[in-house]
Amino acid sequence: MASYRMSATEFLSSGTKVEDYARALLDRIAARDVQVQAWAYLDPEFVLSQARKLDAIPQEQRGPLHGVPIGVKDIFYTKDMPTQHNSPIYANDAPVVDAALIMMLRTAGALIFGPPSHRVYVHVFQPFSGKTTTTQFASITVGTKTMNPHNPARTPGGSSSGSGAAVADFQVPVALGTQTIGSIIRPASFCGIYSFKPTWGALPREGVKVCSLNFDTMGFFARSIADIELLADAARLEDDEKPIAPFKIEGAKFAACKTHVWPEVGPGTINAMQLAVKLLRDQGASVEELDLPGEFASVTRSHLQAFQQDAATTFKSEYIRSKDQLDPALVAFVENPEKTSHRDHLAALDNLAQLRPKIDIIASRYDAIITPSVVDEAPEGLTSTGNPALCGMWTALHVPVVNVPGFAGDHGMPVGLSLVAPRYHDRRLLSVAAAVAPVFEGGGWKSSL
Amino acid sequence: MASYRMSATEFLSSGTKVEDYARALLDRIAARDVQVQAWAYLDPEFVLSQARKLDAIPQEQRGPLHGVPIGVKDIFYTKDMPTQHNSPIYANDAPVVDAALIMMLRTAGALIFGPPSHRVYVHVFQPFSGKTTTTQFASITVGTKTMNPHNPARTPGGSSSGSGAAVADFQVPVALGTQTIGSIIRPASFCGIYSFKPTWGALPREGVKVCSLNFDTMGFFARSIADIELLADAARLEDDEKPIAPFKIEGAKFAACKTHVWPEVGPGTINAMQLAVKLLRDQGASVEELDLPGEFASVTRSHLQAFQQDAATTFKSEYIRSKDQLDPALVAFVENPEKTSHRDHLAALDNLAQLRPKIDIIASRYDAIITPSVVDEAPEGLTSTGNPALCGMWTALHVPVVNVPGFAGDHGMPVGLSLVAPRYHDRRLLSVAAAVAPVFEGGGWKSSL
Numbered sequence: 001m002a003s004y005r006m007s008a009t010e011f012l013s014s015g016t017k018v019e020d021y022a023r024a025l026l027d028r029i030a031a032r033d034v035q036v037q038a039w040a041y042l043d044p045e046f047v048l049s050q051a052r053k054l055d056a057i058p059q060e061q062r063g064p065l066h067g068v069p070i071g072v073k074d075i076f077y078t079k080d081m082p083t084q085h086n087s088p089i090y091a092n093d094a095p096v097v098d099a100a101l102i103m104m105l106r107t108a109g110a111l112i113f114g115p116p117s118h119r120v121y122v123h124v125f126q127p128f129s130g131k132t133t134t135t136q137f138a139s140i141t142v143g144t145k146t147m148n149p150h151n152p153a154r155t156p157g158g159s160s161s162g163s164g165a166a167v168a169d170f171q172v173p174v175a176l177g178t179q180t181i182g183s184i185i186r187p188a189s190f191c192g193i194y195s196f197k198p199t200w201g202a203l204p205r206e207g208v209k210v211c212s213l214n215f216d217t218m219g220f221f222a223r224s225i226a227d228i229e230l231l232a233d234a235a236r237l238e239d240d241e242k243p244i245a246p247f248k249i250e251g252a253k254f255a256a257c258k259t260h261v262w263p264e265v266g267p268g269t270i271n272a273m274q275l276a277v278k279l280l281r282d283q284g285a286s287v288e289e290l291d292l293p294g295e296f297a298s299v300t301r302s303h304l305q306a307f308q309q310d311a312a313t314t315f316k317s318e319y320i321r322s323k324d325q326l327d328p329a330l331v332a333f334v335e336n337p338e339k340t341s342h343r344d345h346l347a348a349l350d351n352l353a354q355l356r357p358k359i360d361i362i363a364s365r366y367d368a369i370i371t372p373s374v375v376d377e378a379p380e381g382l383t384s385t386g387n388p389a390l391c392g393m394w395t396a397l398h399v400p401v402v403n404v405p406g407f408a409g410d411h412g413m414p415v416g417l418s419l420v421a422p423r424y425h426d427r428r429l430l431s432v433a434a435a436v437a438p439v440f441e442g443g444g445w446k447s448s449l
Numbered sequence: 450m451a452s453y454r455m456s457a458t459e460f461l462s463s464g465t466k467v468e469d470y471a472r473a474l475l476d477r478i479a480a481r482d483v484q485v486q487a488w489a490y491l492d493p494e495f496v497l498s499q500a501r502k503l504d505a506i507p508q509e510q511r512g513p514l515h516g517v518p519i520g521v522k523d524i525f526y527t528k529d530m531p532t533q534h535n536s537p538i539y540a541n542d543a544p545v546v547d548a549a550l551i552m553m554l555r556t557a558g559a560l561i562f563g564p565p566s567h568r569v570y571v572h573v574f575q576p577f578s579g580k581t582t583t584t585q586f587a588s589i590t591v592g593t594k595t596m597n598p599h600n601p602a603r604t605p606g607g608s609s610s611g612s613g614a615a616v617a618d619f620q621v622p623v624a625l626g627t628q629t630i631g632s633i634i635r636p637a638s639f640c641g642i643y644s645f646k647p648t649w650g651a652l653p654r655e656g657v658k659v660c661s662l663n664f665d666t667m668g669f670f671a672r673s674i675a676d677i678e679l680l681a682d683a684a685r686l687e688d689d690e691k692p693i694a695p696f697k698i699e700g701a702k703f704a705a706c707k708t709h710v711w712p713e714v715g716p717g718t719i720n721a722m723q724l725a726v727k728l729l730r731d732q733g734a735s736v737e738e739l740d741l742p743g744e745f746a747s748v749t750r751s752h753l754q755a756f757q758q759d760a761a762t763t764f765k766s767e768y769i770r771s772k773d774q775l776d777p778a779l780v781a782f783v784e785n786p787e788k789t790s791h792r793d794h795l796a797a798l799d800n801l802a803q804l805r806p807k808i809d810i811i812a813s814r815y816d817a818i819i820t821p822s823v824v825d826e827a828p829e830g831l832t833s834t835g836n837p838a839l840c841g842m843w844t845a846l847h848v849p850v851v852n853v854p855g856f857a858g859d860h861g862m863p864v865g866l867s868l869v870a871p872r873y874h875d876r877r878l879l880s881v882a883a884a885v886a887p888v889f890e891g892g893g894w895k896s897s898l
C-alpha cells in the first residue's frame with residue numbers, strides 16, 4: 001500500500017508504482033486541502049495520466065527521479081499547465097514553455113504535480129520598508145489563501161507559501177521555490193521542513209519569472225536532506241571539489257552568527273540558537289561566536305535599494321500594458337515614490353559585490369555558519385508572511401543556505417536555523433546539513449502531522 | 450507612395466498607412482532576400498493582417514510607436530510567431546509568451562515583423578578562446594546564412610546578424626538585438642548603422658533566452674539616433690537627470706581610448722580613430738588620449754571566464770535533455786574541457802564588479818569616451834562573425850555603448866566607433882551620440898544601398 005508519508009528517496013527504493021504514490025498524495029491533498037490550501041492549480045486526472053505514462057516506461061529507460069512528484073511554484077514556466085504568477089494579467093495568457101529546471105527534472109523522470117499557491121512578489125518588500133500595513137499592501141492578501149499545516153491560524157511564510165506547506169503536509173515529497181529575499185528559507189522554517197537556496201547563478205534560471213535579476217535564486221523544499229540532494233543531483237549542481245561524505249560532527253568547526261538583525265529576534269529563535277550551540281558541542285563540535293565586520297550591517301539596506309530598483313525595471317512592462325491589473329505595491333516599485341536613484345542602485349550593487357568575496361573568506365574558516373532563519377516561529381494571521389530580514393542578508397551575498405528544522409517557538413510552532421557556506425560550496429553545505437539534521441532533531445520540535 | 454527608405458521617425462510624422470509602409474518593406478525584402486537573407490522567419494500575410502488591424506485603430510487610441518515595424522532577434526519570446534533560438538530542440542516547441550520588451554513595444558503600437566536570422570551564442574566564444582576554427586565551431590554555420598548587405602561576400606557580424614543586416618538594407622527601420630560580448634555593437638559597425646547597448650539591467654529581460662545572466666544585454670538597431678531614442682522612450686529608459694538637449698560639440702570634452710586590445714586593430718579602425726579625433730576637434734571639441742589603469746587589461750580574460758561558466762550553467766538543461774541536438778560548442782561549455790573552476794568564475798565576477806565603479810568615475814570626466822567598435826571592417830567570408838574583443842570589454846563593465854558609423858575600411862566597408870558613458874547615463878549618451886553622428890558622417894563612408 002503506497003503511503004503519502006514516503007520521502008522521494010524512500011519512494012524510489014520502494015518499487016511502488018508511480019500511479020499508486022500519486023494517488024496516495026492526491027488523496028492526502030483531497031483530505032487536507034480545506035485546511036491548507038497549498039495549490040494554485042491542480043488537475044488530479046492529468047497527474048494520474050502522466051503517472052500511468054511513467055509506469056509504462058521500461059525499467060532501463062527510467063531516469064533518476066522516475067515518478068518523483070514535484071510541486072512547482074507558479075512562477076516557473078510549465079508547458080502543460082498554466083503559469084499565472086498569481087496575476088490577472090496572465091489569467092488567459094499563460095506561457096507555453098518549460099523552464100530550464102523543469103526541463104532537467106522532467107528529463108530525470110519527475111512527475112510535475114502542479115503549482116502550489118504563492119504570494120506575489122511584493123509581500124517581501126513590506127517588512128523591509130518599515131512601514132505599517134497600508135491598503136496597498138492589504139490588497140495582496142489575494143495570494144495568501146495557504147495556511148500553515150501545523151496551525152491554520154498562522155502563516156506558512158512566503159512567497160513560496162504553497163511549496164513549503166505542501167511538503168510539510170505530506171502532499172508532495174519535494175517542491176521548487178525561489179528566493180529574492182527570504183522566500184525559500186522562511187517558509188521552510190515556519191513549516192518545519194528542510195529547504196535549500198543554492199549559490200546565486202548555480203542553477204539555470206531560464207523560464208522563471210524575473211523579479212530581481214541580481215537576487216532571484218531557485219531552490220528546493222523537502223522533508224530530508226537526502227531528498228534535496230536527489231534534486232541537486234538531477235540539476236547537476238557541483239562544487240569544485242566533491243565533498244567526502246559522510247561529514248562528521250565530532251571535531252567539526254562551526255560559527256554562530258547572530259548578525260546585525262539580532263535585536264529583532266524573539267524567544268523562539270533565541271532558544272534555537274542557544275540550544276543548537278549546546279547540541280553541537282555535546283556531539284564534539286566546536287562552535288565559536290562570529291561577529292561580522294561592521295560593514296556587513298549595510299547589507300540589508302543595500303539589498304532593499306537594489307531589489308526595489310531591479311523590480312521597478314522588471315515590472316515596467318506589465319505596468320505599461322495593464323497598470324490597473326497590477327498589484328499597487330508593484331505599481332509603487334515602478335513609480336518609485338521614494339525616488340531611489342540609479343546612483344543609489346549602483347552604490348548598493350557595488351557595495352554588495354565588494355562584500356561577497358569577504359564573506360567567502362570568513363565562511364571558509366568554518367564547516368558552516370549557523371545563523372537564524374527567521375525572527376521567530378510563524379506569526380498569527382495570514383496577511384503577513386513574516387519578516388525576511390535574516391534571510392535577505394545571505395540572499396544578497398549570493399551564498400548557499402540550508403534551513404534545518406528542529407526547534408520550537410513559544411506556541412509550539414517550528415523554528416529552523418540556517419547553515420551558510422561560501423559561494424559554490426553547495427554540495428559541501430548539503431553534506432554538513434545531512435550531519436547537522438539529526439543533531440537538531442534534539443531541539444524539541446517534532447511534526448505531529 | 451510609401452517608401453521603404455523612411456526611418457521610424459519619418460514614418461510616424463508622414464501620415465502613411467501602416468499597411469502601405471509594411472507592404473513597401475515586404476517588397477524590399479522580397480527583392481533583396483536572396484542577397485541578404487536576414488530573416489529566420491517571416492510571414493508577410495500575417496504582418497499585413499496585423500498592419501490592417503493597426504490602421505483600424507482610431508487616432509486617439511494609437512500608441513507612440515503606432516505601426517512602427519520592428520525586427521526581433523529570434524531569442525526574444527514572441528507569442529504569435531515561433532521563437533526557436535536557431536536550435537532544433539525548439540523547432541516544434543516554441544514558447545508562447547511575449548518577452549517584456551515585446552510587451553512594451555506592442556503596447557506602444559509596434560508592428561512585430563519577425564525574427565531576423567542570427568547565430569547561436571557560441572560564435573562569440575571563438576575569437577576569445579584564441580583557438581583556430583575546428584569542426585565543432587564549423588558546425589554553427591547553420592546560423593550564418595545572412596550576408597552583409599553592402600557586400601554579400603562579407604559577414605554582417607553577429608550574433609544579431611539579421612537585425613543588423615535588415616536595418617542596414619532598409620528592410621525594417623529598427624530591430625532588437627542582444628549583446629553578451631559584441632553582438633549589438635559589432636554587427637552595427639559591420640553594416641554601417643547605429644546601435645545601442647544600454648546599461649546592463651536597465652531594460653527588463655523577461656522572455657529573452659538566457660545565455661549569460663551576468664552579461665546578456667538587450668538593445669536596439671536603427672539608421673538614426675532619433676529612431677533609437679524612439680525605442681528608448683517606449684521602453685521607458687531614463688537617467689537620474691534628464692539630459693538637456695541638444696548637446697553641443699563645440700566645447701565638449703571627449704576621451705579617445707584605444708584600450709589594451711589596440712594591438713589587434715587594423716587600418717580601418719586606426720584611420721577611424723584618427724579621423725574622429727580630427728573631426729571633433731575641428732568642431733571645437735577637446736579630445737584627450739585616455740590610457741586606462743593597467744588593471745583594465747584583465748577585463749577580457751575575466752569576461753571570458755565568467756561568460757563560459759555562466760553559459761555552462763545555462764545550457765545544462767538542453768544538454769541533459771538533448772545533447773545530440775545541441776551545438777558542439779555549447780556542449781563544450783557544459784563539459785568544460787578547460788576545467789575552469791567555480792573559484793575562477795567567482796574571481797572573474799568579483800574582479801569585474803570592482804572595476805565597474807572605477808570606470809564610472811573615469812567616464813564621468815568626459816561627455817563620452819570614444820573607442821573602437823571592432824578591429825576593422827567586416828572580414829571576408831561568412832563562417833566567422835568577427836572579433837568581438839573591443840565590444841566585450843564594455844559589455845563586461847555594464848556601461849552603455851552606442852555605435853556611430855561614418856568611417857570606411859580599406860575595402861570600402863563601413864567602420865563604426867563606440868561612444869561610452871558611465872552606467873545609467875544612457876539617455877545622456879544618446880543625446881551626445883545625436884550630436885556626434887553628423888560629425889562622423891564626414892568620415893568618408895556612405896551607404897550606397
